[in-house]
Amino acid sequence: MSGENDLQVASAAFYAALNSMLNGDAGPLSDVWSHGDAVSSMHPVGGCEIGWATVSETWAKVAQVCTDGDVALEDQFLQVSGDTAYELGVERGSFTLAGQPVAVDGRVTNIYRREAGAWKMVHHHADLSPAMVAALQKLSG
Numbered sequence: 001m002s003g004e005n006d007l008q009v010a011s012a013a014f015y016a017a018l019n020s021m022l023n024g025d026a027g028p029l030s031d032v033w034s035h036g037d038a039v040s041s042m043h044p045v046g047g048c049e050i051g052w053a054t055v056s057e058t059w060a061k062v063a064q065v066c067t068d069g070d071v072a073l074e075d076q077f078l079q080v081s082g083d084t085a086y087e088l089g090v091e092r093g094s095f096t097l098a099g100q101p102v103a104v105d106g107r108v109t110n111i112y113r114r115e116a117g118a119w120k121m122v123h124h125h126a127d128l129s130p131a132m133v134a135a136l137q138k139l140s141g
Contacts, residue, residue, distance in 0.1 A: 007078050007085050010112060010119035015073055022069020022095040026059040034113060034120040044106060044129035045136055062097075065139060069095030071104050083114040091126060100135035 010032065017028035033039060035052040042048050045062075049055045071093030078087050087110040094103050106127030112119040 004078050004080055007080055007087070007112060007119050010121075011073065011076070011078070011087055011110070014110065014121055015071070018071060019069055021059055021063045022066045022071060022093075024063050024066055026056070026063035029059050030056065032121055034115055034122045036122070038122070040123045042125040044104075044126040045132050046128055065098040065136075067096045069093070071095065073108065085112045085114075085119065086110065087112070097132055097135040098139035100131075100138065102129070102131045102135055104129070 014029075014032045017032050020026070020028045033052065033055070037051045039052050039055055040048060040050050041055045041058065043058060043062075047058075049058050071091050073087075073089040074092055076087060076089040079085060087108075089108055090106065091108045092105050094101065096102070106129060108127070109123070109125045110121060111123035113122045114120075
């Protein structure tokens, strides 16, 4: 894969996998992410995860308490430079987290790297979501 059109395909695959996670199945995220030690994520619940093992564990934990999810990327901006690319936009949608309805309306930055001819996510950074943090605090409290 190469170029902006292939990056749009990779982005669509990421958001399809993200929606699967928001409906309880984090498995498809494994296909769209790089599995290296340097991948990272700054989720809307706070924190910074480094390395595929840690990033994937976080996705799996959130998937266990998510249902009814539908999130889409709007106002997408893509930039490709060699084997690295980034994507900016706004994630909008809703889901149920730990029994609590959550609305999503936050900025996001995704960074991709071309690996073996395919674009793979290496970083995902979403705005902090107080609604998500509150829902998870109720779960653990």
